Amino acid sequence: MRSRHRAVQLALVSLLLPTLALAAPAPAKKGAPAPSTGTLRTAFVGKGGPLPHGVKVGWSHAAYENGDCSICHVNKDVKNPGALKASVNDLCFQCHEEFNAVMNRQVKHPPAVERCTNCHNAHNATEKKLLNADVYTLCNGCHTKIKATAENAKVKHGALTSGGKCVSCHNPHAANVEKLLVQLPFDLCVNCHSQEGLKDDKGVTLTNFSKLLAANKVWHAPVANKDCSACHMTHGSPNFRLLVEDYPAKFYAPYDPKNYALCFTCHNDKVAATAETTTLTNFRDGSRNLHFLHVNKTERGRTCRACHEVHASPFDHQIREKTPFGSSGWGLNVGWQKTATGGQCAKTCHDTKPYSNKTVATKK
Ligand code: HEC
Ligand code: HEC
Ligand code: HEC
Ligand code: HEC
Ligand code: HEC
Ligand code: HEC
Ligand code: HEC
Ligand code: HEC
Ligand code: HEC
Structure with a gap:
């Protein structure tokens, strides 16, 4: 269920937001939420409050739409919601119970362990899934090395910039495969590369790997080892076909x-x-x-x-x-x-x- 804001509440909230926006730069008042001091935070996260007045709200959080700030803050008062009632993640886990299990997976993403609002806005956002930025910008905001690899690469991998982008392959929260991968790497590559008619950026039709591997029983040793990365660089490469050399x-x-x-x-x-x-x-x-x-x-x-x-x-x-x-x-x-x-x-x-x-x- 996507929770697009209801018009009446939007009007109510945006009337009140200018007050909040003006009040914000003032020295921290008693009871105000603790300033964001997280080591992982990036500039675009800001203080994590509702979008400033004038910014077009794309998506609004059901818990915020309700208008009752005291679901998470100490006060019900929209003009002075005050500090948070619990740590950010504990607040989120109260309603998103399944995340207790998600965050128990073997490989955990540090920014999700630290604070869900490193990537999400608890109130509203311009991006779907209440994200602070679109997935590519969000991830690369912290992963500047991946950004450099991807953007300076002579040969680019369309998987990074199309479809789900980074989250086609990585779980942003936690996973049971190393490097937060959503599947074993071999399955990841082969499944996406089994689409009929997948083309590279020059229009050349790429191989359907499920078909190729099923029809040809002599697998090259590194392929038999399920190690596509022995030869390919997933995020971008200086070489033909994303090759390592x-x-x-x-x-x-x-x-x-x-x-x-x-x-x-x-x-x-x-x-x-x-x-x-x-x-x-x-x-x-x-x-x-x-x-x-x-x-x-x-x-x-x-x-x-x-x-x-x-x-x-x-x-x-x-x-x-x-x-x-x-x-x-x-x-x-x-x-x-x-x-x-x-x-x-x-x-x-x-x-x-x-x-x-x-x-x-x-x-x-
Ligand atoms: C679902 C939980 C939730 C609800 C409901 C909620 N907030 Fe928040 N709010 C948060 C969290 C979490 C933060 C801290 C964000 C961070 O640290 O990144 C926050 C931070 C803020 C901030 C920024 C604080 C600062 O330092 O400037 C403002 C302003 C704010 N909330 C206003 C409101 C108002 C007004 C309401 C009610 C209309 C409300 N919030 C309802 C979770 C919530
Ligand atoms: C009071 C209950 C409540 C709390 C607390 C709460 N949420 Fe939600 N959240 C909801 C509901 C209800 C929905 C809409 C139903 C759904 O998509 O699961 C939702 C949806 C979401 C979505 C998905 C939006 C979409 O488009 O699919 C995200 C992301 C999210 N919440 C993040 C958070 C984060 C981060 C926190 C902690 C800061 C938090 N929530 C705290 C109730 C809550
Ligand atoms: C590193 C960034 C990041 C952090 C930190 C993060 N999320 Fe997310 N979250 C995402 C992205 C990206 C998506 C969209 C995933 C997709 O579209 O497949 C998402 C999706 C969601 C959704 C929507 C349901 C779903 O699975 O698609 C919920 C709910 C959610 N996150 C809750 C949380 C909670 C709770 C936390 C804290 C424990 C958290 N997130 C921390 C990036 C993050
Ligand atoms: C707020 C900063 C921040 C954001 C945003 C962020 N990450 Fe991370 N990520 C980290 C940190 C810190 C680590 C741990 C140190 C490292 O490996 O660089 C990490 C680690 C990882 C790892 C390696 C995990 C391992 O086991 O080695 C992957 C993969 C990853 N992030 C993917 C993503 C993706 C995909 C997104 C976007 C959905 C994202 N990150 C957004 C900070 C961030
Ligand atoms: C989410 C889908 C998806 C996944 C997962 C995926 N790819 Fe791709 N890949 C694409 C698309 C789309 C293209 C065509 C666009 C392009 O050329 O970049 C492509 C192109 C390629 C190319 C040709 C690049 C060129 O332009 O010469 C190679 C090589 C490749 N992928 C290898 C891999 C490997 C290895 C993996 C596993 C680590 C993998 N892919 C996983 C979608 C995917
Ligand atoms: C096609 C699948 C795929 C996509 C899309 C993808 N990655 Fe990865 N990523 C991998 C694989 C596989 C690894 C494991 C190591 C390797 O082969 O490079 C990895 C490793 C990582 C690591 C760990 C780096 C290290 O050296 O250990 C980070 C961080 C990361 N990816 C971030 C991102 C970000 C950010 C994006 C989006 C811009 C992204 N990835 C998109 C497949 C992908
Ligand atoms: C004109 C055809 C042809 C070309 C071009 C060719 N090969 Fe071969 N290669 C063969 C044949 C046939 C065999 C099997 C010989 C036998 O055992 O009867 C072979 C065997 C091999 C072997 C197994 C060990 C050996 O030498 O017997 C390797 C490794 C090998 N080739 C690598 C390469 C590499 C690397 C290239 C490109 C630099 C290459 N080949 C170009 C035909 C070719
Ligand atoms: C990551 C290591 C690796 C890379 C890179 C690699 N190979 Fe192999 N290759 C192997 C292994 C291991 C075997 C199986 C052992 C053997 O026969 O040498 C093998 C087997 C072969 C064989 C069959 C040998 C036989 O007699 O059965 C040929 C031919 C071959 N490779 C050609 C190539 C060509 C051409 C390239 C470059 C495009 C290449 N390989 C790149 C590791 C690799
Ligand atoms: C031993 C090295 C090696 C391994 C391992 C390897 N590749 Fe490749 N791959 C190559 C080479 C070399 C090319 C270029 C072939 C050519 O142009 O003749 C290529 C080309 C590709 C292409 C683009 C051309 C096409 O027809 O689609 C894709 C996609 C691809 N590989 C995916 C994969 C996947 C998925 C895996 C793992 C199952 C994998 N590769 C494992 C060496 C390798």
Whole structure:
């Protein structure tokens, strides 16, 4: 039940508010509510009184609309409500009983433990849910590091600025998952990223992860560990696709191990460095390094995505079914098969080519 103010009471209250507003700056009178000294308070919270006269009230608290200040203050008198009858949170818990349980969850948000009015106005507000500011501004008012990450990021995550914003992922009060998350992080990412037709800011359709993970049984180890954050930065990143390190954005890229910093934080960075090897990789024909052959070019080196699917694939070694071609989502069949001595690819990018990593190079 949304408690929009009733017109009659609004008129009554706003007639009286100018008096209060004028009285406010005077030195604290006996019985006046204690000034806000909380360490966590931000400028926009002010003294937490009703909105000043002239500010358009968006939402009004049922408990305040009633007109009886003595529900929370010592006096009934609207001109002189006086001090609070109890600590702020105890007042709130009296009516919002479910919050006793909420605030007993394992991970508690310090500003909610300290004082509910760090974020809510007990009387009325311009924002819904009686918030002191819109969610993004409210949260970032204290979390200035997150604000800086989000706003200075070259690649931004739409989840922060659309829909529920910060509270799509975090519970502002308390939670049973660390970092106040509303779900386990993997479920959080996968559930939102299972919307059909979700697009990035360039209009490219994003993957439906529930479908992808269900259809492809070979999950890349960090995905199987349910750790999307091993590679992605939730709040914003300097890199393509919110990645924690560099990874080429395009299908072709000049070879430079720095471009593949993401992969090479966990994998051997020499995998495509030398033309000949019998130890660095199994993607070789005898001693001819096929990773080198495909990837290590000064201009149009094929990127890992040509053959590997980084989240989940139908074949061993994260080999993908189709290599992406253009931005339409269409792909060329890779047709990779394991063979007794190595593997082979289909006649698409080139003729069917087997490789043997069990024997010495077979010259072709
Ligand atoms: C639901 C509880 C509740 C009710 C009802 C309520 N208040 Fe308050 N009021 C508070 C709380 C809590 C604070 C302290 C806010 C803070 O510390 O952030 C406060 C603070 C104030 C302040 C600011 C005090 C200051 O230091 O300047 C004013 C003014 C005020 N109330 C006026 C009223 C008036 C007038 C009414 C009745 C029409 C009323 N309140 C009814 C909870 C309530
Ligand atoms: C006298 C009872 C009472 C007290 C005390 C009280 N509330 Fe409420 N509050 C209500 C009622 C009734 C509603 C409207 C029904 C609902 O949404 O649950 C409400 C609604 C709310 C809402 C939701 C508004 C919305 O749009 O959904 C918030 C937020 C809220 N109260 C915060 C507080 C805070 C913070 C305190 C302590 C400063 C507090 N309340 C103290 C009775 C109370
Ligand atoms: C850090 C900011 C913050 C603090 C502190 C805070 N809240 Fe909230 N509260 C929010 C936000 C944001 C929402 C809106 C959540 C949403 O839309 O999903 C909310 C929603 C609510 C609601 C509406 C019901 C609901 O769950 O959506 C109530 C009631 C409420 N808070 C009560 C409280 C009480 C009681 C306290 C003190 C124990 C408190 N809040 C402290 C940010 C805060
Ligand atoms: C009044 C200041 C204040 C506001 C407003 C505020 N926070 Fe916090 N928040 C803190 C403090 C203090 C901590 C504890 C120290 C820290 O981790 O930075 C904290 C911690 C957190 C944490 C980390 C919890 C953990 O377990 O490490 C998350 C996540 C968080 N806040 C999210 C939010 C979100 C989302 C909002 C908006 C709904 C919000 N905060 C609004 C002050 C605030
Ligand atoms: C509340 C919904 C929601 C949740 C939860 C969510 N996302 Fe997103 N994500 C989006 C939307 C909407 C976009 C498209 C807009 C954009 O590109 O930022 C997006 C885009 C992305 C992108 C592409 C960004 C780009 O522009 O290149 C990546 C990568 C991503 N999300 C990863 C994650 C990860 C990892 C998680 C879990 C930590 C996650 N998302 C959780 C909604 C969500
Ligand atoms: C798409 C989900 C999502 C959204 C939206 C989101 N966060 Fe987070 N947040 C996370 C995850 C997951 C973590 C855990 C650590 C990590 O992966 O960065 C986290 C961690 C945090 C932390 C703890 C920081 C630390 O380093 O431990 C804070 C504070 C925080 N978020 C604040 C916010 C604020 C403020 C907003 C809104 C501007 C927001 N978050 C929006 C998912 C989200
Ligand atoms: C091992 C690193 C890694 C892990 C772990 C990982 N990703 Fe990614 N993700 C990538 C890379 C690399 C790309 C860019 C792929 C490309 O363009 O070829 C990407 C792209 C994305 C995109 C944007 C492209 C699209 O098609 O939607 C989203 C969304 C995304 N990842 C979400 C997730 C989610 C959700 C998880 C956890 C289930 C996750 N990622 C785990 C590396 C990773
Ligand atoms: C956070 C660490 C991490 C990151 C980052 C990472 N991987 Fe992995 N990857 C692993 C682990 C662990 C395995 C499983 C153990 C193994 O086979 O090396 C694995 C397995 C693989 C396999 C299959 C190996 C096999 O023989 O079955 C391929 C292919 C692969 N990763 C490619 C990539 C690519 C391409 C990137 C960059 C886009 C990347 N990885 C980024 C950790 C990571
Ligand atoms: C032209 C296709 C192709 C490209 C491009 C490619 N790979 Fe591979 N990769 C393979 C094949 C095929 C295998 C499996 C070899 C075998 O075991 O038979 C493989 C195996 C791997 C393995 C498992 C260990 C090994 O070397 O045998 C890792 C790790 C790996 N690739 C990482 C990468 C990274 C990182 C990139 C981008 C820098 C990349 N690959 C680019 C085809 C490719």
